[in-house]
Amino acid sequence: MNSAAGQRSTLPGFGLTMGLTLTWLSVIILIPLAGLFLKTFELSFDQFWAIVTSRRTLNALRISFSLSFAAAIVNLVMGTIIVWALVRYRFPGRRLFDAVVDIPFALPTAVAGVALSALFAQQGWLGAPLAALGVKVALTPVGIFVAMIFIGIPFVVRTVQPVLIDLDVEIEEAAASLGANRWHIVVKVILPSLIPALLTGFALAFARAVGEYGSVIFIAGNLPNVSEIAPLLIVIRLSEFRYADATAIAVVMLVASFLIIFIVNRLQRWAQTRAPTH
Amino acid sequence: MILDQPRQNVQFTSPIGRGRIAFGDPAAVFGTDAGATSVAPAARLMKARQTSLRAPRVDPRTEPGAARRVIIAIAVVFLSVFVVLPLIVVFAQAFSKGAMAYVVALSDPEALSAIRLTLSVAAISVGFNLVFGVFAAWAIAKFDFAGKTLLVTLIDLPFSVSPVISGLVFVLLFGAQGYFGPWLQRHDIHVLFALPGITLATIFVTFPFVARALIPLMQEQGTQEEEAAISLGASGLQTFFRVTLPNIKWGLLYGVLLCNARAMGEFGAVSVVSGHIRGETNTLPLLVEILYNEYQFAASFAIASLLAMLALITLVVKTILERRLDEGQTSGEH
């Protein structure tokens, strides 16, 4: 132990903890993911392309992504309204509703799935009146849409909430003293500073909805090409022992999800340069 | 699914003072009454009073009352329809055939076996990820090294992956046609369609929870107390157990709580690796699905109600722990 020995740390245990961390990480995460990519590369590009562009696959991907996007938009709008009400206003039961927002996070997806399915079924509490109006929710893509909204609710709210709470009152007062009316203040002063958080929440809701399985398969009709989501197709392919197909679809989903997050990160950075928050 | 923490730049704890409301309902009357100079003083006063009673109170610091009410109404109705109602439906359906049927459903051998399996899987998963989380947090929070961001991103990976894909990767490894499949078959080891596979998939999806709860907490607490302990002659283990652990206990509980909730409620990943063997490889969420598909709605919802209660308890304890963590952050340490 001479003085010229390399970097020594004051606190002990780095070697042990780092070693175990990396080992555990490799065994649980890296090796399984490596298996996924290895399997993908077993296919030739043509084979891969054929699987991915088959009619059923394309439809499943289309249904998953388009409905997730739409649901995320709904959550963006509703989430903003909800977080505004929770942060800015006082009303009876506010604390309760604040806690309610977390339920889609905490509730096991299977439970959410059967609950939504029962709620919107033909004889369900909401399904029946909607059916009377001629709207069928369960067993249709609309049902998928509804389930995706459910699971995305907390994302926008919880991401925007801390930002909204920390907003400086003085900025609004300054705008008011300069003659802006409330509408101007909200649209031109407050909302722009929320954009990075809004985009993040949107992306999280989107990404989550795309991969969602349990909440969706009960209320969806699961008819191929009509109401079949991509995760379900993966499960079906696995049960048919068509591992390569399942893997190909999974890879497409993964790449698309990472792209989404990447694009949104870029958007966020752009938004920050235009309307810096702090 | 459970309690995915929002991404990097957002604080992991609930924001301090979450119940804070920025604006109340102040009533400020602005403006004088125009044209007063043309009227005699007493009459002026009278006119001013009348005007202030009739004119709408416009406070530029918050929205007009009507707008406020509409916004609150929309928020409340939306949450009630999309969140509260489904929750109520679970319990309503569970008891739809009476309390007796509820109890029968829960004491069915398949239900009991599912409960046992769920508890075992959760216990093992939480145990492993607890140890991992502590080790990872110690390495990441108390030392400096290159590649920290990469490491944290890798640890976060299960959050961005669909549960079905989380199960898929294990099928690719251990399935009959998987990479290790033939080897496993030769040695008559069952990973898929058995406890090991279910546990592995669950460990995968709950991997980040404890680490993510501990890392920011331990980073914020710094290394000074540990250095002080070392300088006073404590060994590494003594330092961890006597100094670090008491400081992180609430964060640890928080991570364990979320990890457990997700482990017990995981559906997609487990569904892929379990094989749905009745009485053997069905966790509670899988049992819900099976009963539902067999139209045994009351039984299905009875099981679902157990999981729903778990979720509610988790939320309550989570809120309490968040308050403890907030207190820890605001009661100035230095």
Place this chain on the structure above:
Amino acid sequence: MSIELKNIAKKFGTFAALDGVDLNVADGELLALLGPSGSGKTTLLRIIAGLDWPDVGEVSFDGENALAHSAGDRQVGFVFQHYALFRHMTVFENVAFGLRVQPRAIRKDEAAIRARVKSLLDLVQLNWLANRYPSQLSGGQRQRIALARALAIEPRILLLDEPFGALDAKVRKELRQWLRSLHSEINVTSIFVTHDQEEALEVANRVVVMDKGRIEQVGTPGEVYDHPATAFVHGFIGESIMLPVEVRDGAVQLDGKPLNIAADPALRGASKLFVRRHDMQIGPSGSGALEGAVRHVRSFGPIQRAEVALCGGEGKTVIEIDAPRDRTLQPGDIVGLQPRRYRIFAAPD
């Protein structure tokens, strides 16, 4: 316990925190490491403690190689700048910590530990706080508890990192005196780091002035103040006037005009002239080597502090002088300035 440091160097990345430091600390002395931030003083302290390791160099305690031992084995008491008290333990448990984690073989029994903690708390006069938590204490109280905790393990060396930095002025003064009297009572070799020269000069037996990872001067407070060895020390300690001058063949020039003061014939070229504020004698115009116009005068206590703009050059050099109050100065007065005591150092390129 004497300490010997030889040729200590440490880099953080490309930043050289310490660059060839040699130092001998005598047994029982109270030493101050004084310097601006970035001078390397805290790094040096942590190396002595074993909380950091030098890239090169030797550290010996009483002739024994200290680098062979980890921080816990060196029997060094360290008091952190922000106290680092264990937040979830009471004051009593904090102080007892070092005693409780000792290996079973040498650990005292519980009664002995309790007695020792009590005597330490008596020493720092905070026994009444024994059951409180650190968050319930004031800054000054926390500092004293941190000290008691460090003393509990009977250290052979006591190290304090900016011990009073985070406290307000009045508390700082009280604790300074308290530290000095504590040291004379317990007589343990002690080193403290500070950027506050008043603190160093008031408290320490010897002062080590550091800058940019190097030692500029080591000496008693008197030596360092009255006989600064380098330009840095002169400028850092006490209030000085610094004027850039040219020296040629023993003659001094300021702004091109000759200055009637002597200089060391060995000096050559660009140099710095240092004069203490109170060493600049004021007389009528023409009576001194320099001329200036008084711009502003502040009187307090026994002195007047005058801002004087030097004539010559472009009249842009303004210096501050402390003059006695026997002859009142007025803004606009033209005065002659004669340095009574001064030093001229070579200026680095």
